Each structure stands twice: as C-alpha cells, then as structure tokens.
Amino acid sequence: MPKFSTPKQCERWSDVMPLMTxxxxxxxxIVTDNPLPWQKSSDKFTPGRVAQAMGGVFAVIGTPTSAPKPRGKSPGWQTGKKRHRKNRSPIVKKTVTPPRK
Known part of the structure; x- marks a missing residue:
C-alpha cells in the first residue's frame, strides 16, 4: 500500500482502486493465460493473473503517446528560488491506547 502525504491523495487512491479492479x-x-514457469495454467483468472497478462493486450492495442524525448543534463533548481518543505498531515490512529499506570 502506498504512503500518501495528504488526505486528498488517499481519497483519490480510494476512488481509483475500484475502477482498476x-x-x-x-x-x-480478452486476455490469454501466460503463466510464469512456477504457476499452473488456469481457466479462472484472478485480478492479479489478468493484470499479469494485460501487457499482451496493450502491445496489440498500441499507444497514442509519442516517443520519449532524449535525456540530458537537467538545469537543476533555479537560483534564488525558495524551497519549501511539504505539509505533513497528522497521524490518525485506529485504536485508543490505554493510559499508563
């Protein structure tokens, strides 16, 4: 499970996960079973097995994106620009700890 900095990011993740499933x-x-050497072939696909086979589907469909640009040396941080620490959200604990005696 990824660690998020803000509650908004957690909410967005909670919205995306059911859509992905x-x-x-x-x-x-539409996927074909392509088990790894240690996996048995199966008729019923779990979501993990389908995700494993989606690479073949994406290869057939193709991509609308352009080729990546060549890499080079980045310009770095601009001179004189201030850096800010990211805001931290408080930790929410699920259970209440009993007071120490």
Whole structure:
C-alpha cells in the first residue's frame, strides 16, 4: 500500500482502486493465460493473473503517446528560488491506547 502525504491523495487512491479492479474483471475475457514457469495454467483468472497478462493486450492495442524525448543534463533548481518543505498531515490512529499506570 502506498504512503500518501495528504488526505486528498488517499481519497483519490480510494476512488481509483475500484475502477482498476473493475477494469481487470472486464478484461479477463480478452486476455490469454501466460503463466510464469512456477504457476499452473488456469481457466479462472484472478485480478492479479489478468493484470499479469494485460501487457499482451496493450502491445496489440498500441499507444497514442509519442516517443520519449532524449535525456540530458537537467538545469537543476533555479537560483534564488525558495524551497519549501511539504505539509505533513497528522497521524490518525485506529485504536485508543490505554493510559499508563
């Protein structure tokens, strides 16, 4: 589970996860089983097995993006620009710790 800095990021993750699971559930009819050497072949696909096979689907579909730009030396941080620490959210504990005697 990823660690997020803000509650908004946690909320966004909670919104995206069901959509990703639903996408994997819908895609199980179009993927072909390509088990790793230690895995058994199976008729019923779990979401993890479908995610493992999605690379073949994406290779057939292609991508609308352009080729990556060549890398080079980055210009770095601008001179005179102030740096700010990111805001921290308080930790929310699930249980109440009993007071020490």
């Amino acid at each position: 639903w996408e994997l559930w819908l895609a199980r009819d």
